[in-house]
Every structure is written in C-alpha cells, then in structure tokens.
Amino acid sequence: MDKRYPAEPFRIKTIENVSMIGREERAEKMKEAGYNTFLLNSADVYIDLLTDSGTSAMSDKQWAALMTGDEAYAGSKDFYKLEEAVQRLYGFPYLIPTHQGRGAENILSQIAIPKDKGQQWVLGNMYFTTTRFHQEHNGAKFIDIIRDEAHDAALDVPFKGNIDLDKLQSAIAEKGAENIAYVCLAITVNLAGGQPVSMANMRAVSEICKANGIKVFYDATRCAENAYYIKEQEEGYADKSIKEIVLEQFSYADGATMSSKKDGLANIGGFLALRDEHLFEESKELVVVYEGMPSYGGLAGRDMAALAVGLEEALEFPYLDHRIKQIRYLGDKLREAGVPMIEPVGGHAVFVDARRFLPHLTQDQCPAQTLAASVYIETGVRTMERGIVSAGRNRETGDHHRPALETIRLTIPRRVYTYAHMDAVAEGIIELYKKRDTIKGLNFVYEPKQLRFFTSRFEYIEG
Structure with missing residues (x-):
C-alpha cells in the first residue's frame, strides 16, 4: 500500500481561529x-x-450555490438539481430529500418493514446506532451478519466490512425469506472502523437476495470512500473511475439511505433513493408527515444546491x-x-x-x-x-x-x-x-x- 501522503488538493481561502484552554x-x-x-x-x-457528520469545509462552488438557492416551498429548482445529480451519479430514479440521514432511515424502516406479517428481521453488516433504532422502533429485530474478522480489532485484512455469505444464507433458511424485511448493507461500516465492502461481496449479496425475493438497501453515507478502497484494492478496478465504481456499487441495491453530511460534503441534509415506484409513492406520503414537502424534505433550497455540488466533488x-x-x-x-x-x-x-x-x-x-x-x-x-x-x-x-x-x-x-x-x-x-x-x-x-x-x-x- 502506498505510504506517500499527498499534499492538500486545495488552497485555504477562509480560516476560523481556535484556542486551547489549559x-x-x-x-x-x-x-x-x-x-x-x-x-x-x-x-x-x-x-x-x-x-x-456535517463538519466538512465546503468549496467555493458550494458557497456560490448557496447564494443562488431557490427557497420555493414546492418545486424548488434546487430539488431538480439534486434529483439529477443522484440519478446521474448514483443511478436511482427516485429521490426523497430529508433533513439528514436518520430522517431517511425513519421513512425506509416504515415502508420496508411489514406490520402485518408477524416478526420481521433486518440483516446487516454490523449495526449503526440510529439505523438499528429505527428498525427496532418499527418492529423488526436486527441480526448482524458481518464477517467474523470485523470483530477482531487487531486483525489486518482487506474488506472487513463484507457480509458473511454463509451467515446470510443461514439466516434466510432459519427465519424464512418471507420474514426478512430487507438486508441493510453499509458502505463503509462505521462501527467496524470504517471498513469497506468489496464489489464482489455486493454482487453476491444481491444475487442471493434476488433469488429469495429480499430487497437490499444500502447505508450509502460513505459510498465514495468505499469506492476508493475498491479502486485501490480490488482486482479489476484499478483503471475504473470513482464515478464508474459508485454507479456499479448502487446497481446491486434496491435503494439507499444517505446522510449527506459525510460523502455529500454538506453541513446538513440526507435523502432516500429508490428504484421501486410503489415504495417511492409511500415515501412521499411519509416525508410530508415527518420532514416537509417531497421537493424539499426538511432542507432549504440553498442546502439542496450545495449538496448537488458536493455529491459531485466527493467523487x-x-x-x-x-x-x-x-x-x-x-x-x-x-x-x-x-x-x-x-x-x-x-x-x-x-x-x-x-x-x-x-x-x-x-x-x-x-x-x-x-x-x-x-x-x-x-x-x-x-x-x-x-x-x-x-x-x-x-x-x-x-x-x-x-x-x-x-x-x-x-x-x-x-x-x-x-x-x-x-x-x-x-x-x-x-x-x-x-x-x-x-x-x-x-x-x-x-x-x-x-x-x-x-x-x-x-x-x-x-x-
């Protein structure tokens, strides 16, 4: 692995003074x-x-976008900019903006966890705090199916965030595919130490879940960082661009929640991206209750404008x-x-x-x-x-x-x-x-x- 540390690919235009108390x-x-x-x-x-989360420094282009924000209550031009960016960069046709990632988690958990089918389970590659809360709050139980190596802090192996495919198949066999609400695949895995997931693992998880009629939703919060690891460490991807890798990552997902305060390079915001039109219509009903109109979802127009630029810059x-x-x-x-x-x-x-x-x-x-x-x-x-x-x-x-x-x-x-x-x-x-x-x-x-x-x-x- 390259031990050289590249200089900052930016110039500093504005500073914030800090002090240190004794x-x-x-x-x-x-x-x-x-x-x-x-x-x-x-x-x-x-x-x-x-x-x-939300602590990034925004670029001059993002600050410029803030100044032209369209604060219309419905149909803001900046919603359409954000929608276009998500469709082009991530490949999902449907977008629900939210105030931040947990707003998207709340909506996804409500539309994807059936209330009329008895006990439901969500499988995932290690829990995240707010994600698991929304899953459990909506009646599901979480099962961790990350590879065992992820729980060993001292073990240095690539792609420690991968789902254990044997655990996935065993959980399906034990609980029944009809009782699995969905698989939640985080890229990268925060609580495992920011560990990435390989493209081969995403592809295999998708194939197993499709064969069993189970949907796969990504926690896409750090999807750009995950793509970097794939380019650096996975065979066949060294010559692929980050944008190409990100698009392929999401091609194996039915949807994704995103906290745009990380790999969106924004100070606030999130979204739920979906492929299924029926789930999208359900999401639009809920976003009005919890967040705001489907064309702003708890965000100011200027925040959507800055986010559309940030999604591009992060890749x-x-x-x-x-x-x-x-x-x-x-x-x-x-x-x-x-x-x-x-x-x-x-x-x-x-x-x-x-x-x-x-x-x-x-x-x-x-x-x-x-x-x-x-x-x-x-x-x-x-x-x-x-x-x-x-x-x-x-x-x-x-x-x-x-x-x-x-x-x-x-x-x-x-x-x-x-x-x-x-x-x-x-x-x-x-x-x-x-x-x-x-x-x-x-x-x-x-x-x-x-x-x-x-x-x-x-x-x-x-x-």
Whole structure:
C-alpha cells in the first residue's frame, strides 16, 4: 500500500481561529459535561474529531450555490438539481430529500418493514446506532451478519466490512425469506472502523437476495470512500473511475439511505433513493408527515444546491486520495508508538482500541467513554465513544449490549485539518498512552432510554 501522503488538493481561502484552554480548565469542563464529549461546548475544544457528520469545509462552488438557492416551498429548482445529480451519479430514479440521514432511515424502516406479517428481521453488516433504532422502533429485530474478522480489532485484512455469505444464507433458511424485511448493507461500516465492502461481496449479496425475493438497501453515507478502497484494492478496478465504481456499487441495491453530511460534503441534509415506484409513492406520503414537502424534505433550497455540488466533488479522485491518506497518516503515527487501534485504518477515522489501551478496566467500567474523556482532558482533542455506551441496551432483557469492539473514534472532518493537526493529535494521545495505568473508569449517573450515548452523564469510579 502506498505510504506517500499527498499534499492538500486545495488552497485555504477562509480560516476560523481556535484556542486551547489549559489542562485544569479542560478537566473542569469535562466534569461539567458529565464526562460525555457530546456535552462539551465546542468553544472549549482545540481539535474537534467528534464526528465527520456535517463538519466538512465546503468549496467555493458550494458557497456560490448557496447564494443562488431557490427557497420555493414546492418545486424548488434546487430539488431538480439534486434529483439529477443522484440519478446521474448514483443511478436511482427516485429521490426523497430529508433533513439528514436518520430522517431517511425513519421513512425506509416504515415502508420496508411489514406490520402485518408477524416478526420481521433486518440483516446487516454490523449495526449503526440510529439505523438499528429505527428498525427496532418499527418492529423488526436486527441480526448482524458481518464477517467474523470485523470483530477482531487487531486483525489486518482487506474488506472487513463484507457480509458473511454463509451467515446470510443461514439466516434466510432459519427465519424464512418471507420474514426478512430487507438486508441493510453499509458502505463503509462505521462501527467496524470504517471498513469497506468489496464489489464482489455486493454482487453476491444481491444475487442471493434476488433469488429469495429480499430487497437490499444500502447505508450509502460513505459510498465514495468505499469506492476508493475498491479502486485501490480490488482486482479489476484499478483503471475504473470513482464515478464508474459508485454507479456499479448502487446497481446491486434496491435503494439507499444517505446522510449527506459525510460523502455529500454538506453541513446538513440526507435523502432516500429508490428504484421501486410503489415504495417511492409511500415515501412521499411519509416525508410530508415527518420532514416537509417531497421537493424539499426538511432542507432549504440553498442546502439542496450545495449538496448537488458536493455529491459531485466527493467523487473526485485527488480529493479522496488526500482524504484517505491523511487518516492513514494519523494511524501510522499512532501505530509506530504502539497505540492499539482497529486494523486496517478505515476510510473516515482512526479507531483506538480502548480494550487494549485500558486493559485494567472491565467493559462495565466504560473503557471507551473513559478514554474519550481522558483524551480531551489531556490534549483538548474531542473524540467519540464507540463501545458499550453506544451499543445501548437489549430491549427484551434490559442488559447492556456488549459489543466485541470497544473503541474511541478519531473522526477526521473533510477538508478541515492539516497534517500538522494530525501530528498534534498523535503526540497528545501517545503521551496519554504512556500513563494509561492511572486512568480510572466511569459509571452512569444519568442514562436516557434511547440513543443514550448522546446525552448520558458519568462520574469516576472511586476506590
């Protein structure tokens, strides 16, 4: 794999000044936030790696598009620009815009999970928090059919996001094809460490599902990054353009949900794209209830205009080459210092393995939550927990879901930070790793019933 790190394929026209408060003040701010990095004030954060969702820097062309936005309540010209971009770049004929990805997940779950057929199941290559919530909220149960290797953080193999085809066929045989609402295929797989899915796997999943009358819907949030991995690592695709690869990816899907705040390079937005006209008509009825008119779906016209441009820019190879390799640069720095992480480094983030970073903490002591809080106190860098807290509780037993992966996510916003910022992040985490034995665990003091990782509060375990 190419170890060279390309320079930024852009010039910086506008800057935003940031400041760094002292360690003692950071410790107090973290305590006030209940040791939950989501509850920090962004003004108190030096380098913000909480998420890549809506945190991208928009281009001059996107800002220009914002200025010409058509804010008509119905039939905005910018809806048609966005529709054309999705049809041309992704190949889906029907488009429902939404305020962000979870709006699309909500609508898809309602139209694709039958309410009159008894227990329904959704199969997928590892859960995502909001996706699974909408699936379960609409009566389905989720079955993880990702390959086993995805649950081993230290194992460095390509396409760890692939669906295990034997698991897929076994689930169909056990549950019955008529009881499988759909297969949810994420490209890339966020909670596995941003791991990609191969084109061969997508093709095989499509063939199995078509033979059994099961629809396949993609979580397409990072589809451009997935296409980069296919071009780089899958035989037969080195000479294909990113646009060609993206079109082929979606040719194996019946539809897709998209959080445009990632590979749409926009600060807000999402959509549901479909092939089936009947499902499209059902979606139009629901989008009016939850989002807005079918021609804006909770978005301003200017946001649709910027998104139409962003979808195009996200498929440019120089941008993607820099994007992926900047993340690898950070991963290489940490790996050289012995910091444990999910291997290989994925497409949008470096996932530090909290189990191996803090082996003296049990999973019930929230090692990933603890590590995220400690990284902020030590460095001023904000990261996100992806472990037992994010996994939530089993709706039937009330016990925690206990994922094999217990990580913090160093999520790199697109076109925002430089290699020097990556150096600062690496140096701070390496220093923290040297004194990892002194870090105490956390327990809950407040826990909401749904999507608890956003607003839970914690305190240190004494003794």
